Amino acid sequence: MQPYSELFKAGELVFAEGDAPSGAYLIESGRIEISTTQLGEPRVLGVLGPGMLLGEMAVLDESTRTATARALTDCRLILIGKDQFAERLAAADPVVRALLMSQLTRYRSALATLTGDTRDAGSAATVEPHEAFALGKIRLESELRAALERKELELRLQPIEEIVSGRIAGYEALVRWTHPERGAVSPAEFIRLAEETSLILPIGDYVLERACDMLVELRKRGFKPLPFIAANLSGRQIDDPTLVERILALLRARDLPPDRLKLEVTESLVMDHARIGELLARCHAVGMPVALDDFGTGYSNLGPLLTLNFDQIKLDASFIRALDRPRGVAMVGVIVGMAHALDCDLIAEGVETREQREVLHRLGCRYAQGWLVGKPLSLEDVLGRH
Numbered sequence: 001m002q003p004y005s006e007l008f009k010a011g012e013l014v015f016a017e018g019d020a021p022s023g024a025y026l027i028e029s030g031r032i033e034i035s036t037t038q039l040g041e042p043r044v045l046g047v048l049g050p051g052m053l054l055g056e057m058a059v060l061d062e063s064t065r066t067a068t069a070r071a072l073t074d075c076r077l078i079l080i081g082k083d084q085f086a087e088r089l090a091a092a093d094p095v096v097r098a099l100l101m102s103q104l105t106r107y108r109s110a111l112a113t114l115t116g117d118t119r120d121a122g123s124a125a126t127v128e129p130h131e132a133f134a135l136g137k138i139r140l141e142s143e144l145r146a147a148l149e150r151k152e153l154e155l156r157l158q159p160i161e162e163i164v165s166g167r168i169a170g171y172e173a174l175v176r177w178t179h180p181e182r183g184a185v186s187p188a189e190f191i192r193l194a195e196e197t198s199l200i201l202p203i204g205d206y207v208l209e210r211a212c213d214m215l216v217e218l219r220k221r222g223f224k225p226l227p228f229i230a231a232n233l234s235g236r237q238i239d240d241p242t243l244v245e246r247i248l249a250l251l252r253a254r255d256l257p258p259d260r261l262k263l264e265v266t267e268s269l270v271m272d273h274a275r276i277g278e279l280l281a282r283c284h285a286v287g288m289p290v291a292l293d294d295f296g297t298g299y300s301n302l303g304p305l306l307t308l309n310f311d312q313i314k315l316d317a318s319f320i321r322a323l324d325r326p327r328g329v330a331m332v333g334v335i336v337g338m339a340h341a342l343d344c345d346l347i348a349e350g351v352e353t354r355e356q357r358e359v360l361h362r363l364g365c366r367y368a369q370g371w372l373v374g375k376p377l378s379l380e381d382v383l384g385r386h
């Protein structure tokens with residue numbers, strides 16, 4: 001489809017100050033002069049040429065045109081509808097949108113000062129709800145960054161039990177942030193926020209280092225055999241080709257066997273088989289086990305298990321909750337069989353009742369994790385219970 005374009009003759013008006021915005025333009029050919037009236041006198045703000053946008057400001061915030069555009073030469077302009085911007089803006093990262101709108105407001109207020117028009121001076125102070133949301137996010141992100149520097153993030157250890165023996169085989173490391181005003185912020189909220197930027201990388205490093213330090217503490221206190229600690233990995237961490245080497249360096253520096261630190265990757269990350277395949281190969285080369293987390297949720301698909309040789313599968317809590325129904329029991333039974341056939345250990349997540357553990361035992365599931373076994377504990381509590 002041909003783009004919709006309009007021709008303007010040299011000297012012709014494209015739009016005038018005070019007009020309602022109909023759309024923006026992309027200049028295909030020719031030159032356009034932008035001017036405004038300053039204290040009653042016309043003042044040229046600039047000349048725009050091919051490839052440049054014209055009149056986009058009024059479309060972004062729906063205010064009237066704050067400048068006049070006139071063709072200096074014959075021009076061809078491609079009309080861009082309001083909706084074309086609106087849709088993309090709505091889909092953009094809210095932080096990017098807030099930045100854009102804040103710049104627009106500032107530009108308008110500078111323009112008003114320049115032209116002596118102070119009618120809209122107050123409007124710069126209003127903050128739209130979506131901007132407040134985006135700025136709240138930025139604020140939380142800055143606070144999170146500071147919390148990381150001040151080492152205010154804390155690692156909790158949730159026990160994982162070997163069902164047959166009742167022995168605690170290891171722990172999953174779950175990060176906690178105690179916000180000075182908001183109290184405990186769920187990792188479900190702040191990890192997602194950190195994942196939107198590279199902040200997840202230093203957080204991930206911190207978690208891995210703390211997990212290694214905790215293994216050292218457990219060893220010092222005589223935990224024998226030494227339990228494993230499993231750390232959750234994010235997509236951006238997996239993209240780092242030096243990740244495994246760096247983890248290995250942490251372990252070596254503490255003289256820890258590599259099989260005591262496990263890595264958990266969620267099913268949603270496994271969309272990219274090649275990437276996870278590389279991670280698995282690197283980990284296996286040095287003897288570090290990797291678990292497939294949240295199995296059975298979201299991207300439920302057996303494809304990853306066809307090609308990727310995980311050491312463990314963590315069955316999502318939704319399956320454990322279904323153990324009170326014959327269908328749930330049947331499905332978990334099949335998944336236990338599948339895990340055995342693939343030579344993988346199965347860990348049931350979110351085990352809350354004795355009945356659930358009983359059924360899991362009967363079905364032959366090896367490990368259980370959940371409130372029945374124990375809530376996430378501070379290291380002190382873990383040491384205290386020994």
Ligand code: C2E
Nearest residue numbers: 173174175187188191207232233234350351352369370371
């Ligand atoms: P996840 O890896 O699936 O972790 C298990 C979550 O289930 C934890 O929530 C845990 O506290 C909760 N849970 C454990 N047992 C039970 C139970 O019996 N019943 C119920 N209702 N819940 C139970 P948490 O600690 O809020 O963590 C949420 C998610 O945040 C984790 O899900 C994980 O994806 C992410 N996360 C936590 N720590 C880290 C981290 O250090 N790095 C990364 N990348 N993600 C993390």
Ligand code: CA
Nearest residue numbers: 172232264293
């Ligand atoms: Ca996990």
Ligand code: CA
Nearest residue numbers: 293294314349
């Ligand atoms: Ca999980």
